[in-house]
Amino acid sequence: MLNIVPVNLGERSYEVRIGFGLIETAGAAILPLLRRKKVAIVTDHTVAALHLERLLAGLSAEGIEATHLSLPPGEGTKSWPHLSQTVEWLLEQKVERKDVVIAFGGGVIGDLVGFAASILRRGVRFVQIPTSLLAQVDSSVGGKTGINSPHGKNLVGAFHQPSLVLADVGVLDTLTPRDFLAGYGEVVKYGLLGDPLFFEWLEAEGPELARTDGDLTRRKAARLRAVTRSVEMKAGIVERDETEEGERALLNLGHTFCHALESATGYSDRLLHGEGVAIGCALAFELSQRLGLCAQEAPSRVRAHLKAMGMKTDLADIKGDLPDAAGLLQLMGQDKKVVDGKLRFILARGIGEAFVSGDVPGDAVLAVLNEALARR
Ligand code: GLY
Numbered sequence: 001m002l003n004i005v006p007v008n009l010g011e012r013s014y015e016v017r018i019g020f021g022l023i024e025t026a027g028a029a030i031l032p033l034l035r036r037k038k039v040a041i042v043t044d045h046t047v048a049a050l051h052l053e054r055l056l057a058g059l060s061a062e063g064i065e066a067t068h069l070s071l072p073p074g075e076g077t078k079s080w081p082h083l084s085q086t087v088e089w090l091l092e093q094k095v096e097r098k099d100v101v102i103a104f105g106g107g108v109i110g111d112l113v114g115f116a117a118s119i120l121r122r123g124v125r126f127v128q129i130p131t132s133l134l135a136q137v138d139s140s141v142g143g144k145t146g147i148n149s150p151h152g153k154n155l156v157g158a159f160h161q162p163s164l165v166l167a168d169v170g171v172l173d174t175l176t177p178r179d180f181l182a183g184y185g186e187v188v189k190y191g192l193l194g195d196p197l198f199f200e201w202l203e204a205e206g207p208e209l210a211r212t213d214g215d216l217t218r219r220k221a222a223r224l225r226a227v228t229r230s231v232e233m234k235a236g237i238v239e240r241d242e243t244e245e246g247e248r249a250l251l252n253l254g255h256t257f258c259h260a261l262e263s264a265t266g267y268s269d270r271l272l273h274g275e276g277v278a279i280g281c282a283l284a285f286e287l288s289q290r291l292g293l294c295a296q297e298a299p300s301r302v303r304a305h306l307k308a309m310g311m312k313t314d315l316a317d318i319k320g321d322l323p324d325a326a327g328l329l330q331l332m333g334q335d336k337k338v339v340d341g342k343l344r345f346i347l348a349r350g351i352g353e354a355f356v357s358g359d360v361p362g363d364a365v366l367a368v369l370n371e372a373l374a375r376r
Contacts, residue, residue: 001220003228007141007235009242012161016141016231018224022168023054023129027062030127033163034064035098040090041068042113043104044077047131050174055104055129066102067093071109075267078108078147080156086116090124097121100163106132107139107273111157114145118160125163132175133183134274136167137190137230138251142238153259153267159243167231169223173212180210181311182274185254185281187226190233192281192302193253196352198229203305210309249356253346254280260331261315264323275312282306282313287360287368288347298350315372322376325369329362 002019017029030039039059043052048070059066069089071077095101103113103126110128117126130140146157172180184206191199208214209222234251241248258276265271285299306313315322322328332343345360 001224003224005228005231005235007161008239009161012143014161014163014165016165016167016235018136018167018169018228018231020168020170020220020224022166023051023171024058026055026129026166027059027064029164029166030059030100030102031062031064033100033125033127037062037064039064039066039100039102040093040095041066041102041104042071042086042089042109042116043068044071044073044106044109046073047105047109051131051171052104055102068104071112073105073108075108075148075273078112080147080149082112083116083147086112087120090116090120095120095124097124099124101126102129103127103140103162104129104131105135106130107135110135110140111145111154112147114143114160114162115147115157118145118158123160126160128162128165130165130167131171133172133180133227134186135183136169136172136227137183138186138234140165140167141231141234142248142251143242148267153262167227169220169227172223177210177212177310178272181309182272182278184210184309185274185276185278185311187230188302188305189251189253189277189281190230192285192348192351193250193346193354194233194352195229196350198233199305199351202226203308206305206309246356249344250346250354253348253354254278254282254284256280256332256343256345257283260328261318261322263331264328265318265320270320271312271318278306278311279314279317283368283372284346285348286371287345287364288349290364290368291347291360294348294350294353298348301351314375315369316376322373325366325373328369329365332365 005016101117103110128140130136143159143161145160146154149155205222254277257280261276285302288294303313347357348354
């Protein structure tokens, strides 16, 4: 079972390979990219403990020599100190301009290592081997790389496309249910933003996808399809709008709310990014309904599906204090999605019909937030 989704970007084109056992066979997939049989891998401690041996064996089976750096897991690693550590380590390993760096981990490692690759010797190639659902369906594809700043999330970075993405769906079995569901927030996003039939399929198959027991063959097939459809949608959008001049912003459905909530919860374990995306999608549909853009049925259906999946769906599901509505709105002001001081939101006319709106009235956002806070 191997699906290949091409990302057609002229000389920056690459393939996303999605299947099972891709870590063990990574050497054969990467070999054609190499000028010499040597790679540098950057990973985190959790992924290293679970999967690094298999990757090293897969590389060595093709005679590829590999060194590795393992960083602490967690969002805190997407920072200046770890960027500098990574770049200096890659220089110590004598990574040359024509070499290939491997980002082996979830979204944090992919974003950090992709950015390090983009600035090392003015840009070296890198391969993404994403090990979380979130990274497989979103962050490993499309070339957004970067780190967080004390001023906000992802504020320092570059567009730097990988040369290959190997999404081994088998590794998803090692995720905690919470991490799996957080990644699922991004999967649902694709249905909500542009593919109502995919959302309908997720309504039927989502619970099966997330199970850790039951029919293995069915689960494997469903996971492969969910990741593949998500990547196809992302690839299509990135091909049409690589640097987010327009359509790519649709991928930020739910993210304006999400980034404010992540900031309010200190980018901590209180709220994972994908959980914030799921809550943000529900709020974006509520905002759309309040603005008269979609029927009440749409936000209700979004929330019902997230609930059926056992996911966080509302501000009430976030433990501890949150700022008031005005405070949350202010946090949205720090978001990259602010253009000329106006709030940019992704709104929807229905399930699968999202669009970018550049002038959402602050009052409507406040009303949605106040209602959501009152439900806490
Ligand atoms: N994760 C949003 C994007 O890649 O544009």
